[in-house]
């Protein structure tokens with residue numbers, strides 16, 4: 001699949017958001033309350049990609065504002081990353097009914113928006129939260145689906161990939177929603193986020209990246 005070919009033909013980020021806000025390309029538009037395009041600085045070094053909006057996100061039109069989002073913000077803070085410095089979005093921009101998994105046709109229909117966001121923001125690091133996000137991003141980067149479908153075996157690894165003209169490190173980890181019910185996962189996610197911090201510190205010429213990678 002040619003990543004660039006999936007790019008939506010828009011001339012600005014605002015235009016992209018407008019397209020998402022009025023999108024009817026998959027069946028999720030019939031049950032959503034609000035579209036959740038994503039938010040954060042357009043020059044963010046870190047992009048976080050979750051799976052899909054939940055109930056609270058569907059209500060507010062903003063990503064990761066529910067309990068899992070609060071946990072994510074806390075874990076980011078713990079490793080010295082300000083949520084406001086991160087661009088956050090999801091694989092699909094509308095809530096699946098009853099928080100079911102997004103279906104393959106929905107993911108495919110929504111993919112051009114995610115591709116365009118990545119091409120516009122050009123992050124240094126993409127953090128994939130959960131298996132859907134990791135699978136979608138890494139298969140777009142050319143990894144075979146079978147090799148990247150098991151989040152437990154790929155989490156915490158840093159994948160150096162090229163997505164279109166963007167050279168980026170992709171780091172999958174668990175979804176914070178899973179850590180709400182399994183506190184053991186919180187420290188694992190935090191350790192993974194610490195690697196992101198190390199990558200950025202290394203870019204600035206400091207840090208001890210080798211101890212993390």
Ligand code: SF4
Nearest residue numbers: 023026029094109110
């Ligand atoms: S999930 Fe994506 S493709 Fe489906 S209606 Fe929402 S914005 Fe459009």
